[in-house]
Amino acid sequence: MKEVEGGPSVLYIDQHLIHEVTSPVAFLGLEKRGLKVLRPEKTVATPDHNVPTINQHLSIKDELSRNQVEMLKKNCANHGIVYHGLGSEGHGVVHIIGPEMGLTKPGMTIVCGDSHTSTHGAFGAIAFGIGTSEVEMVFASQCIMQPKPKKMLISVNGKLNKGVTAKDIALYVIAQISTSGGTGHFVEFAGSAIESLSMEGRMTLCNMSIECGARGGMIAPDQTTFDYVKGRQFAPKGEEWDKALAYWKTLKSDANAVFDTVYEFDAANIEPMITFGTNPGMGIGISQYVPNSDKLTGNDKLTYEKSLKYMGYDQGDKMVGKQIDYVFVGSCTNGRIEDFRAFAQFVKGKKKADNVTAWIVPGSRAVEKQIVAEGLVEILNAAGFELRQPGCSACLAMNDDKIPEGKYSVSTSNRNFEGRQGPGARTLLASPLTAAAAAVTGKITDPREFL
Amino acid sequence: MSYDKFTTLTSPAVPLPIENIDTDQIIPARFLKAVERKGFGDNLFRDWRYDKSNQPISDFPLNQAKYSGKILVGGKNFGSGSSREHAAWAIYDYGFRVVVSSFFADIFQGNALNNGILPVVVSPEFLEKIFAAIAADNNSQFEVDLQNQKFTICATGESADFTINPYKKHCLTHGLDDIDYLVSMKEEIAAFEAK
Numbered sequence: 299m300k301e302v303e304g305g306p307s308v309l310y311i312d313q314h315l316i317h318e319v320t321s322p323v324a325f326l327g328l329e330k331r332g333l334k335v336l337r338p339e340k341t342v343a344t345p346d347h348n349v350p351t352i353n354q355h356l357s358i359k360d361e362l363s364r365n366q367v368e369m370l371k372k373n374c375a376n377h378g379i380v381y382h383g384l385g386s387e388g389h390g391v392v393h394i395i396g397p398e399m400g401l402t403k404p405g406m407t408i409v410c411g412d413s414h415t416s417t418h419g420a421f422g423a424i425a426f427g428i429g430t431s432e433v434e435m436v437f438a439s440q441c442i443m444q445p446k447p448k449k450m451l452i453s454v455n456g457k458l459n460k461g462v463t464a465k466d467i468a469l470y471v472i473a474q475i476s477t478s479g480g481t482g483h484f485v486e487f488a489g490s491a492i493e494s495l496s497m498e499g500r501m502t503l504c505n506m507s508i509e510c511g512a513r514g515g516m517i518a519p520d521q522t523t524f525d526y527v528k529g530r531q532f533a534p535k536g537e538e539w540d541k542a543l544a545y546w547k548t549l550k551s552d553a554n555a556v557f558d559t560v561y562e563f564d565a566a567n568i569e570p571m572i573t574f575g576t577n578p579g580m581g582i583g584i585s586q587y588v589p590n591s592d593k594l595t596g597n598d599k600l601t602y603e604k605s606l607k608y609m610g611y612d613q614g615d616k617m618v619g620k621q622i623d624y625v626f627v628g629s630c631t632n633g634r635i636e637d638f639r640a641f642a643q644f645v646k647g648k649k650k651a652d653n654v655t656a657w658i659v660p661g662s663r664a665v666e667k668q669i670v671a672e673g674l675v676e677i678l679n680a681a682g683f684e685l686r687q688p689g690c691s692a693c694l695a696m697n698d699d700k701i702p703e704g705k706y707s708v709s710t711s712n713r714n715f716e717g718r719q720g721p722g723a724r725t726l727l728a729s730p731l732t733a734a735a736a737a738v739t740g741k742i743t744d745p746r747e748f749l
Numbered sequence: 750m751s752y753d754k755f756t757t758l759t760s761p762a763v764p765l766p767i768e769n770i771d772t773d774q775i776i777p778a779r780f781l782k783a784v785e786r787k788g789f790g791d792n793l794f795r796d797w798r799y800d801k802s803n804q805p806i807s808d809f810p811l812n813q814a815k816y817s818g819k820i821l822v823g824g825k826n827f828g829s830g831s832s833r834e835h836a837a838w839a840i841y842d843y844g845f846r847v848v849v850s851s852f853f854a855d856i857f858q859g860n861a862l863n864n865g866i867l868p869v870v871v872s873p874e875f876l877e878k879i880f881a882a883i884a885a886d887n888n889s890q891f892e893v894d895l896q897n898q899k900f901t902i903c904a905t906g907e908s909a910d911f912t913i914n915p916y917k918k919h920c921l922t923h924g925l926d927d928i929d930y931l932v933s934m935k936e937e938i939a940a941f942e943a944k
């Protein structure tokens with residue numbers, strides 16, 4: 299909108315999403331200044347980080363969590379913001395419900411006080427996570443101040459191998475360019491392997507773009523995008539649709555666009571991925587061995603060794619065959635219908651391993667209903683799995699879904715930081731397919747063996 | 750958020766020579782349930798500072814009396830991960846005003862600046878020199894001069910220039926935040942919306 303002299307640009311925000319954890323202090327700040335939310339109709343709220351994933355009809359047991367959720371509800375009522383409460387039709391993880399309702403559209407600017415806002419970039423939107431001060435800025439002015447990011451192109455060409463999903467592309471790319479490789483950049487994903495992905499897959503990939511340090515990730519909108527948006531609750535209708543579509547078709551980066559950094563990868567080199575360490579860049583192909591630290595020096599080496607110690611792994615260990623204890627399927631990374639279809643199809647006719655506790659958590663009420671409507675619940679139940687209720691759950695373990703200390707969890711979420719899934723928990727990030735293979739065998743297993 | 754103005758600072762520093770220190774380590778998610786901005790400093794680096802029975806872990810730098818000061822020196826890619834501003838609040842609340850690293854994650858850097866914390870980026874070589882100076886003398890002093898954008902190792906006199914966005918520098922020096930500025934743009938915003 300405007301550039302401050304010698305400073306950041308002022309960016310107008312088309313859609314603001316809020317949740318219970320990063321908004322209360324922003325509301326408080328706003329009230330201290332005697333201000334109201336400037337454009338409440340451009341903000342949508344849902345509680346997701348803190349909520350239990352069973353018995354949602356009961357009052358939340360944890361007092362602090364309950365307080366945060368109630369505070370969000372109250373703040374929304376005071377400021378005229380639409381609130382999708384627990385158990386309501388619109389409830390779910392904020393990054394799942396936005397696209398589902400058709401709030402997320404190509405060309406928009408979208409922010410949320412949550413780093414995985416990058417998810418919405420799958421629609422060709424400019425979407426990124428912000429801090430609480432910035433949430434307050436959007437409340438007060440519908441704008442934020444942002445330095446101009448550099449542009450990065452990551453293209454993945456070729457046909458994806460059997461058993462390789464969008465999650466594997468994400469983990470592969472992060473392993474290649476590291477968790478800081480994208481810092482300062484906005485990433486555009488392109489190439490035939492990316493174009494072949496469904497919207498769900500594209501969301502998974504853009505969701506994880508933050509894990510390479512990027513401000514956000516995006517994919518140019520195409521027919522797949524338009525088909526997904528069409529007919530959704532907040533999608534334009536009739537003549538408005540035609541107008542919007544004509545505009546969206548102009549959004550593609552032109553062929554001569556200049557990028558500050560370019561990476562090209564061959565889809566043929568990607569196999570199902572799994573992480574072995576404590577950041578999302580520490581991922582390898584599932585058939586590989588834990589790399590050794592010979593080439594590292596100084597703090598790099600110490601950090602690497604500290605990480606392996608936390609995980610209880612040794613250099614040179616083979617990943618396949620390692621015992622696991624928990625499986626978590628869900629989160630804004632892999633909590634959409636396609637993920638549960640893949641998981642259910644895989645476990646169909648098999649049985650959950652006895653040593654595994656599995657938490658199968660839909661990303662939203664709508665996903666939950668779809669799982670039921672498609673008869674996936676019966677498949678899951680027959681294989682010994684129970685479906686829980688929507689929320690962030692074990693992705694960050696702010697509710698009761700905590701992995702106990704020292705236990706291994708194969709998780710479809712996005713972060714394997716120390717303690718992310720509970721104090722002392724050991725997280726192995728993977729796709730829903732790889733999670734399914736682990737769930738039925740009780741150990742790390744190459745899903746391709748079953749496909 | 751209101752914070753104290755920042756101009757210059759001379760202080761010893763606390764070393765944390767670990768890379769990729771993510772915001773889940775700076776402040777674990779279970780401490781994000783507050784609805785006010787208070788008391789986060791107690792839980793800064795909670796799981797590195799305290800064991801399961803809440804006893805301080807003696808070899809963690811923040812628990813070692815020999816280290817003190819308002820400067821935190823971290824390994825590269827400091828502040829990666831979640832956008833939680835609580836990480837910046839915890840660092841400020843604990844008493845740090847400057848964080849030095851060879852690399853910061855974007856969102857953390859923005860959050861720090863919005864909360865009166867100065868992120869200072871130095872070269873990997875200079876970062877090693879800082880760690881070495883602290884190792885040689887735990888009480889080694891460092892000078893941070895925001896006006897001249899200079900970070901100096903007092904013991905050796907070596908210094909490094911750092912960059913900061915001029916607008917952010919202005920805000921930090923005067924204790925201002927972006928919201929006042931944006932609210933003052935009301936009419937321009939309305940005009941933009943009308944387009």
Ligand code: SF4
Nearest residue numbers: 414629630690693694
């Ligand atoms: S599912 Fe995980 S990453 Fe996504 S919004 Fe929730 S806590 Fe954040």
